[in-house]
Amino acid sequence: MMFLTIIKVALKSLAANKLRSVLAMLGIIIGVWSVICALALAAGAHDSILKQISALGTNVLMIMPGERGSRGVMSGNWQNLKIEDASALLKITQVSHVAPVVRGSVQARYFNKNTHTSLLGTSATYFALRNFKVQYGRSLSDADCDAAARVAIIGPTTAKNLFGAEFTWGLDQLVEVNGVAYRIIGILLAKGDQGWFNPDDQVIIPFSTAMHQVLGITYLQEIDVSAQDESRLTEIEQKATVILRRRHHLFGDAVDDFNIHNMADVLDTASTINKVLSGLLGGIAGISLLVGGIGVMNIMLVTVAERTREIGIRKAIGARQRDILRQFLIESVVMAATGGIVGVALGIATAKAITAAQSTFALVVRPWSVVLAIVFSAGVGIFFGYYPARRAAKLDPIEALRYE
Amino acid sequence: MIRAEHLRKFYELGETTVHALDDVSVRIAAGEMVAIRGPSGSGKSTLMNILGCLDRPDAGTYELAGEDVSTLDVDELAEVRNRHVGFIFQTFNLLPRLTALENVELPIQYAGGYRARQRARQSLELVGLGDRMRHQPNQLSGGQRQRVAIARAMANDPGILLADEPTGNLDSRTGEEVLQLFKSLHCQGRTVIIVTHDSAVSRHCQREIYLRDGQVVAAPSPEAAVLMGGGA
Numbered sequence: 001m002m003f004l005t006i007i008k009v010a011l012k013s014l015a016a017n018k019l020r021s022v023l024a025m026l027g028i029i030i031g032v033w034s035v036i037c038a039l040a041l042a043a044g045a046h047d048s049i050l051k052q053i054s055a056l057g058t059n060v061l062m063i064m065p066g067e068r069g070s071r072g073v074m075s076g077n078w079q080n081l082k083i084e085d086a087s088a089l090l091k092i093t094q095v096s097h098v099a100p101v102v103r104g105s106v107q108a109r110y111f112n113k114n115t116h117t118s119l120l121g122t123s124a125t126y127f128a129l130r131n132f133k134v135q136y137g138r139s140l141s142d143a144d145c146d147a148a149a150r151v152a153i154i155g156p157t158t159a160k161n162l163f164g165a166e167f168t169w170g171l172d173q174l175v176e177v178n179g180v181a182y183r184i185i186g187i188l189l190a191k192g193d194q195g196w197f198n199p200d201d202q203v204i205i206p207f208s209t210a211m212h213q214v215l216g217i218t219y220l221q222e223i224d225v226s227a228q229d230e231s232r233l234t235e236i237e238q239k240a241t242v243i244l245r246r247r248h249h250l251f252g253d254a255v256d257d258f259n260i261h262n263m264a265d266v267l268d269t270a271s272t273i274n275k276v277l278s279g280l281l282g283g284i285a286g287i288s289l290l291v292g293g294i295g296v297m298n299i300m301l302v303t304v305a306e307r308t309r310e311i312g313i314r315k316a317i318g319a320r321q322r323d324i325l326r327q328f329l330i331e332s333v334v335m336a337a338t339g340g341i342v343g344v345a346l347g348i349a350t351a352k353a354i355t356a357a358q359s360t361f362a363l364v365v366r367p368w369s370v371v372l373a374i375v376f377s378a379g380v381g382i383f384f385g386y387y388p389a390r391r392a393a394k395l396d397p398i399e400a401l402r403y404e
Numbered sequence: 405m406i407r408a409e410h411l412r413k414f415y416e417l418g419e420t421t422v423h424a425l426d427d428v429s430v431r432i433a434a435g436e437m438v439a440i441r442g443p444s445g446s447g448k449s450t451l452m453n454i455l456g457c458l459d460r461p462d463a464g465t466y467e468l469a470g471e472d473v474s475t476l477d478v479d480e481l482a483e484v485r486n487r488h489v490g491f492i493f494q495t496f497n498l499l500p501r502l503t504a505l506e507n508v509e510l511p512i513q514y515a516g517g518y519r520a521r522q523r524a525r526q527s528l529e530l531v532g533l534g535d536r537m538r539h540q541p542n543q544l545s546g547g548q549r550q551r552v553a554i555a556r557a558m559a560n561d562p563g564i565l566l567a568d569e570p571t572g573n574l575d576s577r578t579g580e581e582v583l584q585l586f587k588s589l590h591c592q593g594r595t596v597i598i599v600t601h602d603s604a605v606s607r608h609c610q611r612e613i614y615l616r617d618g619q620v621v622a623a624p625s626p627e628a629a630v631l632m633g634g635g636a
Contacts, residue, residue, distance in 0.1 A: 323482075
């Protein structure tokens with residue numbers, strides 16, 4: 001019998017028992033629906049983590065003061081990273097940029113506008129290193145740092161808070177930071193909120209100014225190092241360790257009094273966690289798809305029992321076992337695949353609706369997950385349809401014809 | 405056309421073995437119209453199933469259209485049924501959800517589907533139902549249904565029409581019409597085998613094979629049949 005004819009026959013017999021077919025499909029629909037949503041959730045989480053980490057720069061080593069103690073707790077001296085350490089790291093040949101970092105929390109005021117924001121003291125290299133771009137005005141210069149100038153670059157959110165929505169006129173204005181006047185020399189290009197930290201809401205000033213005039217400290221809180229080539233990060237990490245140990249007079253078994261974070265490692269870890277997450281979510285959702293398959297099998301068994309006489313008639317007029325097998329197999333595959341397509345449609349609609357309803361996280365439906373879901377549900381149709389179909393095919397025509 | 409020699413068929417019924425067919429030999433020439441008659445339990449249904457290739461004998465040989473079919477497997481038997489045998493049943497056995505035309509198309513589709521629609525239409529016109537093709541079985545009378553079944557049996561132009569009590573569910577007038585249809589098909593050169601317990605039906609045939617207790621015996625005279633409580 002021709003393939004199209006069998007599909008038509010299958011659709012016809014599914015249509016003959018609409019309620020029953022829909023109920024059997026429901027299991028598949030819900031299964032595929034949850035698979036699509038779960039994978040979309042994992043994919044959305046992956047994209048957002050990736051975006052946040054990339055925004056920080058993946059080509060970066062972060063050197064923090066303090067020992068990496070047992071169980072990840074950091075302890076020891078917090079004041080041993082010096083600006084000279086940063087200069088020394090610049091001698092590593094594979095390094096492209098080194099930026100000293102100090103942070104604080106400050107009050108910024110422009111006449112009657114007041115905002116609480118974070119302070120970042122660094123050098124001109126930080127912007128290239130961390131993918132920050134100055135949209136209006138200029139960036140920090142080496143001269144600013146050497147002179148410990150009272151100049152500041154602010155994020156667009158801070159600018160909005162101080163100068164209103166049309167904040168570009170704020171350039172060259174004097175803003176009080178913890179009571180001291182700073183000239184605004186630049187406004188950053190917006191990067192977008194990253195959840196734990198908003199890079200658009202900060203004041204960036206020369207590290208020298210920050211250390212000596214705002215925070216009153218002589219040490220650095222972080223040194224950022226970028227590589228000329230991302231593949232050299234590990235090499236740089238090793239060389240930096242050697243240099244810093246020598247500079248800090250650590251010999252033999254002495255524990256490092258600093259620790260180095262590799263952003264590429266962080267990215268790897270995040271990816272791994274995400275793979276586990278999507279496997280877990282997809283797996284749980286897949287189980288419901290399997291349960292849906294059992295529903296299909298149940299209905300197909302009922303259908304075969306009910307249509308015993310029809311099977312007998314078809315055999316009497318010349319249907320071979322494989323004709324009967326194919327007929328019922330296609331029926332269950334059509335049922336499962338239809339359920340799969342409906343489930344995918346519902347899943348995509350749900351993902352769109354949830355993404356549109358809030359802005360915290362997005363659900364991203366990847367094309368491969370759609371293909372996977374439909375192929376998998378058709379596979380469920382074959383797997384769970386095979387036994388009932390085989391049972392139909394093996395029926396004895398004489399017995400089947402006698403069946404009332 | 406049909407050469408069946410020494411057919412045997414047993415059934416296990418609990419402890420005892422029932423000889424449904426006990427050394428039955430049958431020869432039917434092409435173009436004959438033959439009745440297989442006997443009381444219930446005589447083995448005529450078993451014989452029909454074997455002649456129609458629905459079943460295989462436990463012993464004996466069966467040659468259909470020059471081919472030994474007693475050794476074929478189930479799928480090969482299905483192909484033989486499809487090509488050489490047209491079944492007509494007492495209860496018509498049409499598929500209720502399909503139209504008359506679709507019912508007649510089925511055997512053609514199982515044969516490969518070549519010009520199925522057109523050939524099914526011709527077959528229905530042959531039995532005088534050219535105007536009922538789009539009807540479903542439940543929209544047709546009993547006689548019409550049986551004629552659809554006959555059209556379906558003839559769809560692949562088989563050598564043999566095998567009818568099992570074809571008039572059993574029909575009133576006598578429509579039964580007579582169906583028998584006339586068989587007669588005209590026989591006159592066109594087809595082999596027709598009618599399985600029945602009814603001597604009135606078998607009288608329409610050229611000859612009769614009478615079965616009793618799984619064996620071919622001489623047909624009893626009508627008087628003897630009455631005395632035995634069998635037959636008409």
